[in-house]
Amino acid sequence: MKQIIHIEGMTCNGCRSDVEQQLQGIPAVKTASVSLSEKEGTLEVENYIEIEELQQHLAEKYTISKKSDRIAQELPSDEPSKLQQLKPLFLILFYITTASLLLHKDTWI
Template sequence: MIHRYTITGMTCNGCKASVEKALTAIDGIETVAVDLQQSEARLTMSTPISEAILQEALPEKYTITEQKESNVFASVSNNDTDNKSELKQLFPLFLIFGYILIASFLMNKNPWNPEAFMLDFMGLFYIVFSFFKLLDLKGFPESFKMYDPLAKQIPIYGWIYPFIEVALGLLFLMRIEIPIALVVTLIILGITTIGVTKALLDKKAIQCACLGTALKLPMTKATFIENTVMLIMAVIMLIKTYS
């Protein structure tokens, strides 16, 4: 018998592994398949197992709820549904990105100054994104180290990363030590982009930590594009600075 359950509280592959291990240990469960991105698990049981037993086996941070039977014809449009779901999940990221873009444009439209526009964009980007990371400073490092190579090797880096973003944001907005800020941007976002690229190529279901853990965002090409835009701006500004 195959049963589907919704599991809340999972934020990274570590959570996925923890849930799979706990459920697999229950007598009567033959296979466990956990989908981190969809926050669900598919259990194959040899005998019926109550939801209470499943919940008791899981750590307190997770909540498991059995899904109701869906229309047998629903699978026909699964791909469309998945795409819409992904776009819906990424809507906060696009919205914030749009607000930063518009604010940077308005700050420099009269007279139009493309260099100042890019500096303000990068400054606002860091300040806004660091805000969401600081909302859950305890949970952010755990999600961040799932794909950032440096955070994997040096855990404390995940803890100080939001503060690095705050510092960089202030440097860009206040026009202080711009060359240093640009070089640091190339280094930290370059490292993160390598991790993001690897995660995408491996098709891993990892939560993006760009907006901390307050909003659940899947690791997608949008994350790669977001970092790439910042890297390109940093390179352009460095070339202008030293040309």
């Protein structure tokens, strides 16, 4: 499950890296990535982690805003199926075959 949090107090890439390392040090967090420009952290977690617990693992100068906390649902991929990917190829093959048959209809028995 992905958990997205809003983080205040980061001013440089060193801060971003520090927050990322502190979040990855939490046992329940599989991976953590932090964006300095968006002031957001995306955590891959096994179960939802309370804001207070996350805050305990960060230095005091970094604060997590509770109102911006949300859980991102895992959405199915929008990638088309193999059949949908091959549909244009089948259409081209159909048109070439049809045109070939129509051009050579005089040779039919």
